[in-house]
Amino acid sequence: MKLLNPLRRCSPALHRLRASPADVFDHAWEFTRRYFFAVSFMALFGAKLLHLYAHIHSLPASKFFTWGITFFFQDVVLTLLIRYFTQKFHWRSVAAVSALVIVPFSLIMSGMTASNVSFYVVTGAEIHWRQAATFHRDAAAMRTLLTGLTGFLIVEGILLTVAWFVANPLHRIVGGILTILAQPFKCLWNCVQVFRPRSQPLPDPEIYEQIAVDDYLDDKSDDDSSIHFMEPYAEVTPVRRGHSLLIKMGVWFPFLVLFLLRFVRPWDPAYMFLSEALPLAPFIGHHRHSPVRAGGLPGDYAWLEGQQTLNKVPNWEWLPENGLPGFEDWNRTVKHRAHYDPEMDPLHVSNLQNPVLESLQQALSRGKVNIKHVILIKLESTRSDVFPLTKDSFMWKRIAQTWPDNKIPDAAQQLLANLTRTSEFLTGFDAGFGHDTVHDYGRRSYGGISARNAFTTGTYTLKSLVGTVCGVTPLVVDFNREYDHHIYQPCMPHILDAFNHQPDVAANDAEADPSNFRTWPWNASWMQSVTTTYDNQDLLTPKMGFYNQVVTKESLQNPNATHSPTYSEEVNYYGYPDKVLRDYVSDALDDAERNHNRLFLTHLTGTTHHPWGMPNSTYEQMVSNQRTNSNEDVNKYLNTVGYIDEWLADLIALLTEKGVVDETLLVMAGDHGLSLPNDGGVTPYDNPHIGSFHIPMLFAHPHLPQIEITTPVITQQVVPTLLDLLIQSSSLGPNSTRVAQDLLPIYEGQSMIRELVQEQDGRQDWQFTVMNTGGSWLAVRSAAKPAYRLVIPLVDDVEWRFTDVEKDPQEHNPVKEFRLIDLARTLDKQYGSEVVDWVRDAAHVAEWWVTENWHLYRYRRKNKP
Structure with missing residues (x-):
């Protein structure tokens, strides 16, 4: 009998559903309108609380306290609007339209909030929803997204579950608030209705009273109905109860304060950004007349106004009449041919007038520095302080903090001491472990030029590649768009192809002189064990001059591949460990020597990329994982750093x-760093910390003396330095040398084999880094003032950021403001007028430079993806 009772109670509802299928919607919407209101409510305010928390230090506490309530204005308005559309409507068609809008809206908002929370937990940065339209949907990108799927599902599950339990009371409370707020407007409406002429007789009193009762139910009692889908609406006898004056004042007072403060709040991009509600995030806050707003600090910058760096192309007789790839500006079919001219660049500082460094000149004059082959290695996610890892450095102390009593166990110390032996040998930097490199390697160091203070041109890998291989600064827009625009300088493979067209280089292998490698033609090859489909890299690689000899994850998996990587499993969502390329590198060297070719091999490593997978998931324990969750990530990262060090030794x-x-020059540079040990950031996405910028950079050759460069440099200088080395080492024939000599001066970067010029005729050597993903932030520093770093917002929803890395080397206390003028005031109090003057110069220089960057790439805002 007990089992039959529930069935008997459900039978009237089932009978009505069979009689009228529309009742299915009525009963379902009766609860779901409350549920999805709760979902949207929690999503909106959860996203806003995270938003404010992420930027809590972007405003002074006094401003946060004064205007903080106004930051919820948009969310409150949206919440009341959603609550209105989730009330009980008398017309099923209106309810159906509300359901079609509210349900997907709520699910989208909850998904965006869950994504933002999980992304923030992992990276320490919010998602810029304005970039959603430019997100690349290739397989690699989707696999990247799936790495955060677990966190997303956890947050989404919590949100949807909590919404189930708070749906009724939350809907009732907000409904009561809406009722109180609507009462004055209802009274006004009733007064207007009294004075309106009646064209029709009043309805039947019973009908009129019934409508009144329903209205009352909508305002007071629509949450008293059953939450079960298949039960009929509860029959509730309404009891009219007015709200007490105290309750009314408790509602009206905060709303009046909110509206008043919002009305009197001064205009400020910071306030607008912090007020931004989640549904509006993809559509507002990124339209600006100028990418950099330096007008807040006026000054005399007439020397920049109206300046352009394009000029008539040089007339080089060695360039074939029909042109060459990469030399499109010299195309004779174009009437008004123009190219970047450093003489026209008001920011250009050259050091070509300086002689080659004395210690280098002595080595070069002996004629033993032969550069037959060049191997350029871009080191994925490699920080400067792990190349090599140095005892008592920040990284060492960071590791020690994870162990009890800040003491690294002997076994872990031994692992760390030998983690980066190859890097120590290549750079010549003493890591402090007392290694006998003469005994181990036969010499103190490998030989070459190593930079202590090198920055990348872009903290987004593909942009960094363009900066290094082509000697330019990447395009200041989001993601890889360089492939679709005019890379304004010939990339290194294009230059080598120009050498191949000179009389002193054999037209084919058979004509090359086996005893004189200077007559051998060059071959450009690209190798990586990870995917090339991410963000159109497969289109960027040929744009940089790599056409046929390209090895990637996709070619490795080809059934006709020369060497199969099947013996190794993929280590991350991009591809295989780097050592699977050993046979391919071996073949490339064999082919080059056998066919009398000169090899220019560019290799992008991948194992050090998040999530730092190791072959067979084999990890050594160097970092204790007992204190924070990020410690395990640091340990994994260090293991992959050691793996790459072994790969370099191989x-x-x-x-x-x-x-x-x-006879081989090794050129190495990080694509970007990683702030993981500093702030837990697993990606440089929207991360302005110096750890994302500071990278290793070196030019290694056994017959070069070991030279340490402490002056600030940037990877844009790789191409001019490489050209200068080829010239000064007499590694080119006479005609090719002439080509290199003509090309060397047109590049912006200084040659690192000469004394670097930090300031010239009052012009500082400004160095720009396009921050991941390219269109939000720009970082700038000056070699003349190397302690100062300024990160400049290119959109309204990020802050200005200044640090002095001499006083705060790990950037624990950056100064951040949404307005340049506010930043200047704060800096004036903390640092004085000298810093303010430098910041003003940096802002105005960047304002001119960004627009010129677009000009050189022939990029126009209307082409913005």
Whole structure:
């Protein structure tokens, strides 16, 4: 009998549903309108609380306290609007339209909030929803997104579950608030109705009273109905109760304060950004007349106004009449041919007038520095302080903090001491572990030029590649758009192709002189064990001059691949560990020597990319994982750093095995750093911390003396330095040397084999880094004032940020403001007028430079993706 009772209670509802299928919607919407209101409410205010927390230090506490309530204005208005559309309507058609709008809206908002929360937990940065339209939907990008799927599902599950339990009371409370707010308007409406002429007789009193009762139910009692989908609406006898004066004042007072403060709040981009409600985030806050707003600090910058860096192209007789790839500006079919001219650049500082460094000149004059082959290695996510890892450095102390009593166990110390032996040997930097490199390697160091203070041109990998391989600063827009625009300088493979068209280089392998490598033609090759489909890299690689000899994850998986990587599993969502390329590098060297070709091999590593997978998931324990969750990530990262160090040792051994180690120049540079040990950031996305910028950079050759460069440099200088080395080492024939000599002066970067010029004729050597993903922030520093760093917002929803890395090397206390004028006031109090003057110069220089960057790339805002 007990089992039959529930069925008997449900039978009237089932009978009505069979009689009228529309009742299915009525009963379903009766609860779901409350549920999805709760979902949207929690999503809106959850997103706003995270938004304010992420930027809590962007405003002084006094401003947060004064205007903080106004930051919820949009969310409150949207909440009341959603509550209105989730009331009980008398007309089913209106309810159906509300359901069609509210349900998907709520689910989208909850999904955006869950994504933002999980993304913030992992990266320490919010998602910029304005970039959603430019997100690349290739397989690699989707696999990247799936790495955050667990966090997303957890947050979404919590949100949807909590909404189930708070739906009724939340809907009732907000409904009561809406009722109180609407009462004055209802009274006004009733007064107007009294004075309106009646064209029709009054309805039947019973009908009129019934409508009144329903209205009352809408305002007071629509949450008293059953929450079960299949039960009929509860039959509730309404009891008219007015709200007490205290309750009314409790509602009206905060709303009046909110509206009053919002009305009198001064205009400020910071306030507008902090007030931004989640549904509006993809559509507002990124339209600006100028990418950089430096007008807040006026000054005399007439020397920049109206300046352009384009000029008539040089007339080079060595350039073929039909042109060459990468030299499109010299195309004779174009009437008004123009190219970047450093003489026209008001920011250009050259050091070509300086002689080659004395210690280098002595080595070069002996004629033993032969550069037959060049291997350029871009080190994925490699911080400067792990190349090599140095005892008592920040990283060492960070590791020690994870262990009890801040003491690293002997076993872990031994692992750390040997983690980056190859990096220590290559750079010549003493890591402090007392290694006997002479005993281990036969010499103190490998030899070459190593930079202590090198920054990347872009903290987004593909942009960094363009800066390094092409000697330019990347395009200041989001994501990889360089492939679709005019890279304004010939990239290194294009230059080598120009060498191949000179009389002193053999037209084919058969004509090359086996005893004189300077007559051998160049071949440009690209290798990476990870995917090339991410964000159109497969289109960028040929744009930079790599056409046929390209090895990637996709070619490795080809059934016709020369060497199969099947013996190794993929280590991350991009591809295989780097050592699967060993056989391909070996083949490239063999082919080059056998066919009398000169090899220019560019290799992008991948193992050090998040999530730092190791072959067979084998990790050594160097960091204790007992204190914070990020410690495990730091340990994984260090393991992959050690893996790449071993891979570099393998490459040197391979060069030695092939007999070309003394004729190969190794060029290495990080694509970007990683702030993981500083703030837990697993990606440089929207991360302005110096850890994302500071990278290793070196030019290694066994017959070069070991030279340490402490002056600030940037990866834009790789191409001019490489050209200068080829010239000064006499590694080119006479005609090719002439080509290199003509090309060297047109690049913006200084050559690192000469004394670097930090300031010239009052002009500082400004160095710009396009921050990941390219269109939100720009970082600038000056070699003349290397302690100062300024991060400049290019959109309204990020802050100005200043640090002095001499006083605060790990940037624990950056100064952040949404307005330049506010930043200047704060800096004046903390640092004085000298810093303010430098910031003003940096802002105005960047304002001119960004628009010129667009000009050089032939980028127009209407082409914005």
